[in-house]
Amino acid sequence: MSKKVMVNPRNAYGEALIELGKKHKNLVVLDADLSKSTKTIMFAKKYPERFFEMGIAEANMITTAAGLASCGKIPFVSTFAVFATGRVYDQIRMDLAYSQANVKIFATHGGISVGKDGVSHQMIEDIALMRVLPNMTVFAPSDATQTGKIVHLMAEKEGPMYARVGRADAPLIYNKKNLNDIKIGKGMTVKDGSDITLIATGTMVEPALEARKTLKKDGISARVIDMHTLKPLDEKLILKCAKETNAIITAEEHSIIGGLGAAVAEIIAEKNIDIKFHRMGIKDIFCESGNPADLLEKYQLNEKHMVKFAKKLV
Amino acid sequence: MKGKNKNDLHELKLMAVKIRKHIIEMLYRAKSGHPGGSLSAVDALVALYFSHMNHNPKNPCDPNRDRFILSKGHAAPALYAVLAECGYFNVKELNKLRTANCMLQGHPVCTYVPGVEASTGSLGHGLSFANGVALAGKLDKKNYKVYTMLGDGETGEGQIWEAAAVVAHYKLDNLTAMIDRNFLQIDGYTEDVLKLESVRDRWGSFGWNVIEIDGHDIKQILDALKEADAYKRKPTVIVLNTTKGKGVSFMENNVDFHGVPPNEMERNLAIKELNLEQKKLEASL
Numbered sequence: 310m311s312k313k314v315m316v317n318p319r320n321a322y323g324e325a326l327i328e329l330g331k332k333h334k335n336l337v338v339l340d341a342d343l344s345k346s347t348k349t350i351m352f353a354k355k356y357p358e359r360f361f362e363m364g365i366a367e368a369n370m371i372t373t374a375a376g377l378a379s380c381g382k383i384p385f386v387s388t389f390a391v392f393a394t395g396r397v398y399d400q401i402r403m404d405l406a407y408s409q410a411n412v413k414i415f416a417t418h419g420g421i422s423v424g425k426d427g428v429s430h431q432m433i434e435d436i437a438l439m440r441v442l443p444n445m446t447v448f449a450p451s452d453a454t455q456t457g458k459i460v461h462l463m464a465e466k467e468g469p470m471y472a473r474v475g476r477a478d479a480p481l482i483y484n485k486k487n488l489n490d491i492k493i494g495k496g497m498t499v500k501d502g503s504d505i506t507l508i509a510t511g512t513m514v515e516p517a518l519e520a521r522k523t524l525k526k527d528g529i530s531a532r533v534i535d536m537h538t539l540k541p542l543d544e545k546l547i548l549k550c551a552k553e554t555n556a557i558i559t560a561e562e563h564s565i566i567g568g569l570g571a572a573v574a575e576i577i578a579e580k581n582i583d584i585k586f587h588r589m590g591i592k593d594i595f596c597e598s599g600n601p602a603d604l605l606e607k608y609q610l611n612e613k614h615m616v617k618f619a620k621k622l623v
Numbered sequence: 624m625k626g627k628n629k630n631d632l633h634e635l636k637l638m639a640v641k642i643r644k645h646i647i648e649m650l651y652r653a654k655s656g657h658p659g660g661s662l663s664a665v666d667a668l669v670a671l672y673f674s675h676m677n678h679n680p681k682n683p684c685d686p687n688r689d690r691f692i693l694s695k696g697h698a699a700p701a702l703y704a705v706l707a708e709c710g711y712f713n714v715k716e717l718n719k720l721r722t723a724n725c726m727l728q729g730h731p732v733c734t735y736v737p738g739v740e741a742s743t744g745s746l747g748h749g750l751s752f753a754n755g756v757a758l759a760g761k762l763d764k765k766n767y768k769v770y771t772m773l774g775d776g777e778t779g780e781g782q783i784w785e786a787a788a789v790v791a792h793y794k795l796d797n798l799t800a801m802i803d804r805n806f807l808q809i810d811g812y813t814e815d816v817l818k819l820e821s822v823r824d825r826w827g828s829f830g831w832n833v834i835e836i837d838g839h840d841i842k843q844i845l846d847a848l849k850e851a852d853a854y855k856r857k858p859t860v861i862v863l864n865t866t867k868g869k870g871v872s873f874m875e876n877n878v879d880f881h882g883v884p885p886n887e888m889e890r891n892l893a894i895k896e897l898n899l900e901q902k903k904l905e906a907s908l
C-alpha cells in the first residue's frame with residue numbers, strides 16, 4: 310500500500326489566498342485573532358495593506374466585510390467555523406445573504422475532529438445554518454487540492470459563499486489533473502461502484518474511500534461521491550446514483566439534521582425513490598473532548614462504521 | 624447635490640417639513656411603521672442629502688460618492704422620503720410603502736432601492752458596514768466620506784462597540800457616526816431601559832472625537848458635519864440631541880408613537896400642524 314501524502318487544507322487556503330491576492334488587487338482578507346490557525350497569516354505577510362485584523366469581534370467582522378464588498382472588494386473572512394456562523398448568524402443573514410454581498414467566509418476547525426477543545430469549538434451545525442439561507446453557496450472540501458481550487462472558484466464567482474474545512478491534515482485525494490473536474494455544484498464520482506453509493510462530504514470522503522476497499526474484499530461494490538458543494542446540491546448526480554445503485558449512505562462531520570444527509574433525503578423523498586438509505590453524522594447531540602480518532606469512533610463516523618452500515622443496507 | 628442652494632437654510636427647513644409630511648402620510652397609508660424615530664431623524668438626513676453629501680441620484684453607484692448608512696433601519700420612511708425628494712426614484716412610490724410588490728420594504732434593502740447602501744432593520748449593524756466602506760476608502764485612497772446614523776437605544780448592541788473600537792483603531796477619520804439621542808426606545812426612557820450616560824465619555828474613551836449639538840438645528844448639523852470632515856486621525860461621533868416624534872406635538876416624547884402609525888384623526892391633526900409650520904416658514908422668508 311502506498312503511503313498517503315498528508316497536506317493540511319488550511320495551508321492550501323493560505324496558498325490560494327496568496328495566488329489570488331496577486332491576481333485580484335481588490336481581494337482583501339479579514340480575521341478575528343486566529344490568523345495563525347486559519348492561515349490567513351500567509352496572506353497578511355505577503356499583502357499587509359490588504360489584510361485587516363478585526364480583533365475578537367466577529368459580528369463586526371462579517372458586517373465590515375459587507376461594507377468592503379459594497380465598494381468592490383472581494384473580502385475573504387476567516388475564523389473557526391463555530392464563530393464564523395452561529396455567533397454571527399444575523400450578520401450573515403442580513404448583510405451577506407439577503408444583501409447578496411460578494412463576501413466569502415472560509416471557516417476552519419469544522420466538525421468534531423477539532424478534538425480536545427470540546428463542544429465550544431466543535432461546529433456540527435454550520436452546514437445546516439448556511440444551507441437554509443437564500444443566496445448562499447456552501448462548500449466542504451475534502452482535501453488540500455480541492456480546497457485550493459474551491460477557494461479560487463469562490464473568488465471568481467460573485468455572491469456570498471461559505472466554505473468549511475477541518476483542523477487536521479488530510480490525505481491527498483486529488484492531484485493537478487483533477488483540477489478541471491472541480492466545479493461549483495458538481496459532485497465528483499471518485500470511485501465507481503454498483504451496489505451502494507457512499508455520498509460523503511469534507512473530512513468523510515477519505516473514510517468512504519477506505520470503506521470502499523474493505524467492502525470490495527467482501528464482494529460489495531461501492532461508489533464514492535465527493536459532495537464538496539452542499540448548496541447548490543448536485544441533484545442530478547444523486548438521482549443517477551439512486552437509480553444505478555441499491556442503497557445510499559451519506560457521511561458528514563455534521564449533525565444529521567440539516568446537512569448533507571438531510572439534503573439528500575429531501576431529494577429522494579420528493580422524487581418518491583424507494584431506496585435503502587442511511588445518514589452518518591452526529592445524531593442530534595453535542596459531543597465532547599477527546600482525540601479526534603476516539604471521538605470519530607465513539608460517534609460512529611469512521612471507515613469501520615461505514616462498512617458496518619453498508620453491509621446492513623446491502 | 625453639493626453646491627445647490629447651499630446657504631439656503633430656509634429651503635432645507637422647508638424640505639424637513641415636507642419630509643415630515645411624507646412620513647405621516649406614508650405611515651398612515653401603510654397602517655404600520657415607526658413615526659417617532661423617523662421624525663427625530665429628519666433634520667440630520669435633510670442636512671446630509673440636500674446640502675452636505677456629495678452624491679448623485681442619477682448615478683447611485685458612483686464609486687466616489689459619499690455614503691450614508693441608516694443603521695436605525697426602522698426610520699426607513701424618513702430615508703425613503705429623502706431619497707425620493709432627491710430624485711433617486713419617483714415620489715409616488717412612497718404611497719406604496721410596506722405593500723406587496725413594492726420596493727419600499729418595511730426596513731431598507733440595498734438590493735431593492737436605489738440610494739440605499741445597506742440592508743438594515745436588525746439593529747447594531749450600520750457602524751460595522753460603515754467601517755468596511757471607510758476601510759475601502761482608505762485602501763483605495765479615495766476622498767469619499769461615510770456617515771451613519773444610530774439610534775441611542777441601538778447603542779445597547781454589542782456589535783456597535785466592536786465597531787466603535789475597530790473604527791478608532793484604524794483611525795478612520797473618513798467616517799462620521801451620528802447618534803439620534805432622543806432618550807427613548809421601545810420599553811421607555813433609555814436611562815431606565817439600559818443606562819447610556821455618559822454618551823460623551825463612552826465614545827470619547829473609545830477614541831472618538833465627540834461633538835454634541837441640537838439635532839433639529841440644521842445650521843448646527845451642517846457646521847458639525849464640516850467639523851467632523853476636517854477632524855484628522857480620529858473618527859467623529861455627532862450626538863444629535865433630538866426629540867422623538869419631532870414636529871408633531873402629540874407624538875413628541877411620546878413612547879407610544881415609537882412603532883404605532885397615526886390613525887385618520889391623528890394624521891389630519893399632524894398634517895395640520897406641519898402645514899402651519901410650513902406657512903410660518905414661508906412667511907418668514
Ligand SMILES: Cc1ncc(C[n+]2csc(CCOP(=O)(O)OP(=O)(O)O)c2C)c(N)n1
Nearest residue numbers: 660697744745746774775776777807808809
Ligand atoms: C437587533 C434588534 N433588536 C430589536 C429590534 C426591535 N426594535 C426596533 S426599534 C427598537 C428601539 C430602537 O430605539 P432607538 O435605537 O433609540 O431608536 P429611535 O428612538 O430613534 O427610534 C427596537 C428594540 C430590532 N429592530 N433589532
Ligand SMILES: [Mg+2]
Nearest residue numbers: 775776807808
Ligand atoms: Mg431612541
